[in-house]
Structure formats: structure tokens, C-alpha cells
Amino acid sequence: MIHVDAPRARRALLAALVAASVAVPVSGAARPGAVPAPVPVPLPALRAAPEVLAGRYAAARSGILAAERAADRHGDRWRAAMLRAMADPARRFLSFDGRDGGRAVEVFGDLPSAGRIAVVVPGSDTNLDKYGLLRGGSLRLLGELGDRSAVIAWLGYRTPATVSLSALTSGLAERGARDLRAFVRELRAARPGARISLLCHSYGGAVCGLAAPGLDVSAVVLVGSPGVTVDHAAELRTRATVWAGRGAGDWIARVPHVRIGLPSGVLGFGADPVSPGFGARVFPAGGGGHSDYLRAGSLPLRNIARIVSGLPPVRAVDGA
Template sequence: MTETSEPAARHRHGSRLRRTLLAAFVTVSVAVPVTGTARPAAVPAPVPAVLPPLPAVTPAALDERYTVSRAAIRAAERTAAGHGDRLRAAALRVMAAPERRFLSFDGREGGRAVEVFGDLSRAEWIAVLVPGADTDLDRYGLLRGGSMRLQRELGTRAAVVAWLGYRTPSTVSPQALTPARADEAAPGLRVFVRALRTARPAARVSLLCHSYGSVVCGRASAGLDVANIVLYGSAGTTADNAAGLRTRAAVWAGRGAGDWIAGVPHTRIRLPFAVIGFGADPVSPEFGARVFAAGDGGHSDYLRLGFPSLRNIARIVSGRLPAGEVRGA
């Protein structure tokens, strides 16, 4: 029997991955017209005012920004109610509560919102959460809940910013397999983080990137002045390795044992009409990230109470090493 050479085996494995990913692309391309009718219909919303960057993160400046954003949410609520969408209107009424603090809000195209948890004016550590696919105003609870739990885990010295600053793709769509939406989102994330660093230069800022949010962070990372980039539940960043992110930040990666994302092929394929896939697996040794223990949770469990991923992400944000086994640190 002839022994198979290692390069040939790698070639066949890569070909299988490419075929699998191409099949997935074709499947979702066919499935979207069928399943798309089940998605929430677009709800009209007024065009929000263009907001300048915050000159400083003082209590007075923040209160003024929160007031402006609250007015935008209430205007969107009235428009949704007039459109007959009572569920969206009710959700917006809750978001406009006096205790909620939004740096910006846009109710169009599924919605964009940047919400603050904790006291941003005094925070020593700031975590910016970048969510993944299927996050919008109608499914905002998971992002909000995770942000609140992380802020409680970090304590009063920290603030958490939930950055829903882009049109997230649907999980079952061609857009979820390409970096196109991430390329749209990256400039806005860069502008936001740079403004935050300018307004709060003494704070330690970390980017926390979940699922497709890892692709957004990967496209935005070059030269960004942050202490950490934390990739969790990630299918890739489009970079071949951590060095390819072109950042001085510490790059961390974690994946729960029950996360289905582990089964996604880690490759990139250039087709005539698109580039699909997100490249190297961030938790692989070849990628070169610092891998932290994330426990046995699934794709939506990273910021749930009692999970080691929540504790370890909080430790990274606060400048401490994660607990448990850490590879590459």
C-alpha cells in the first residue's frame, strides 16, 4: 500500500473544506428566499440627527448625548406606532426609559444603537462589545443582557458599551459567509473607538468580538489603539494569523465546547461574485492568539452567569490573566 504524502493529504482536506463551504453558500442562497418571509418586516423610522464625536466623556456631556438619543428613540417609537408595529413600538418605549443610556440610535434597517452600562465618565476599563449575526432592535435582549452581566462582573471601575453600529447579517443568508457587512461596519467601529480613546485617554479599552463581530473587528483592527481584542465564538477574522490583524493589542480567542461554530470550515474561497469564508481558526495554534478557557457552553453562552468564559473575559478586560488553562500567553 502506498503511503499518502502529507502535502497531498492537506490538499485533499483543503478541497473538502472548500466544497463544504461552497455547498453552504449555495444552500443559504437557495434557503433565503424561502425563509426570508419569516423575518420581521422593515419598520420605518425617522432619520436621526448627525451627532459629532464627544469632545470629552464628562457627566454633563454624556447626559446631553443620552438626552438627544432618547429623543431619537421616542421619535422612532411614534413612527413605529403609526406604522402599526406595536411590538417594535413597545420595545422602543422600554429603550427610551430615563435610566437607559444611549450614545447614539438609528431605528432604520433593523436598527443601530450604542448603549452604555456603567459610568463611562469614571471607568478605568472600557469594554466595547461587537455583536454577531441576527442582532437588531427586535433581538436586542441577548446583547443587552450579556453587556449587563459583564459590567456587573467587572464592577464599578468598568463601563461596557454595546456597539450595535452596523447592519448585521442574518445567520441563514449569503451575507453571513462573506466579509461584505463587516467591511461596511469597520470604518464606523474605528471612528467610534478612536473618539472614545480621545475622549477618555486614561482608560484601558478592549474590543470584545462575538461570532460575525470577529470579522468586523478583524477588518477594523489595523492600527487601532486598544489593549485587547477578544474573539469568542468566532469563525475567523479574514486574517491568516494574529499578526495579520496589524495591531499592538493582545489578541485573545476562546470557544465553548458546545459551540456549533467549531464545525464551520476555516478557509476562504475567491469566487467570481464574492469571497466566502473567514480564514484561519482563531483558537488554532497556527493563528497565534492567546487562547483562554471558555467552558462547555454553546454559541450564545459566553456572557452568561456562572460560565468560565464570562469570568475570563472580565479578567482580560481588567488586565489580569484568565483562570484555568491559557495557551499562547
């Protein structure tokens, strides 16, 4: 942990804490977790056999439809409409839980034949009401990867609100990391020969950092990350190559990259992942903002796809 002597960094982080504490009553009341949903049905173990996957997709779809009916009874038409779209038989969910803002794990591409698999771990304020943003980025990444690829949108944890106390600490990330580790182990058992990469955006970087030790993946790609709860990539204790990128217009650069011990816990996430001292391989991520890493035709999308494929990043998009 960094013991901060810089008063400016401490003041900046504590100012964010104060702002979050003021915003919590407002943002908390609007949290999508207020929409009720039933307990999800048990799912069969993840296996790559098509018939096993079909059974798991069908079970998850039943859970989505049950949550849609609950949202409709609750009078939340927006959530109900989102869930009806998710229940389309053409879509493939490995798991679903509509409670407390929602969890969903969706497959894009042909998982049984995929030689490379990207698991996209989103950051704060990702929930069922905003799931379309995660889905859109995952589809664009799949299109860039091409044949024999799969992308898994892993909304497998309760994300914090961007303006909240939880977004400044690793509590939710610790619980998310436990479930991410379990999922990747299950995925590895189902696809033992595939190249699996984690793509971790924003607060999702903290989730991946906590999940990384000993995890059998080829790459951990951090984008727009405030930090991963350690001060050097070697502390992640992973054989995976750790990559980091940040767009020139990403506001996350202004977040103090520190960890401050207080009686109530630890604030902050440690070193800046794109700093030379952290030790990650830094790739060109263009000039975009915090939500632009999977934007169509962008340099970061191109480079993320190349890293997932085991290829070196480039400095510019063709024709740029």
C-alpha cells in the same frame, strides 16, 4: 488568502452557500428592517464631561421616541414596545438609528470614571427586535467587572442574518469596521487613560479584525468566531493582545475555516482563531454553546472580565 486544495472544505462551504441562497427569500422577508424609522438627529461629539454626555443621551433618546412612534403607526407593536423600553430615561444611548434593522450604542456603568471599558461587538442576527440578548450579556459583564468599569453594547452596524449569503462574506463587516474604528477613536479621545478592549462575538470577529489595524485598544477578544479575514493574528497589525476562546458546545467549530476566491467575491473568513497556527492567546471558554459566553456564573464570562481588566484567565470558576 488560503488557496484551498481540500475538496471537503470547499464542498462544505459551498453547501452552506446553497442553503443560504434557498433561505434568503424566507429570512429576508422577515428582516426587521421592514419597520420604518426616521433619519436620526445629529449628535454632539463624544466627550467624557457629564453635561456633554447628558446632551448626547438626550438626543439619542429623542431619536428612539421618534422611531417608537413610527413603529406604532406601522402597526409593529413588538418593535414599538421594545423602543419604549429603550427610551427609559434611566438608560444611556450614545447613538441610535432605527432604520434597516436598527443601530444602537448603549453605555452600562459610569463612562466618565471608568478605568476599563469593554466594547461588545455582536454577531449575526442582532437587531432591535433581539437587542435584549445583547443588553443582558453586557449587564452581566459589567457585574463581573465591578467598580470603575463600563461596558458599551455596540450594535453600530447592519448585521447579517445567520442563514444568508452575507454571513459567509465580509461585505457587511467591512462597512461595520469603518464605523467601529471611528467610534473607538472618538471613545479614546474622550477617555485617553482608560484601558479599552473589544469583545467580538461570532461575525463580530470579522468586524473587529478589519477594524483592528492601528486601533488604540489593549485587547481584542474573539469568542465563537468563524475567523477574522486573515490567516494569522500578526496580520491584524495591532499592538493589542489578541485573545480567542470557543466553548466546547459551539457549533461554529464545524464551519470550514477557509477563504475561497470565486469570481463573485471571497467566501469564508480564514484561519480558525483558536488554532495554534493563528497565534492568538487561547483562553478556557468552558463547555457552552454559541450564545453562552456571557452567561451568568460561567467560565468564559469570568475570563473575559479578567482579560478586560488586564488579568490572566483562569481554568475554572471558583467552586466548580
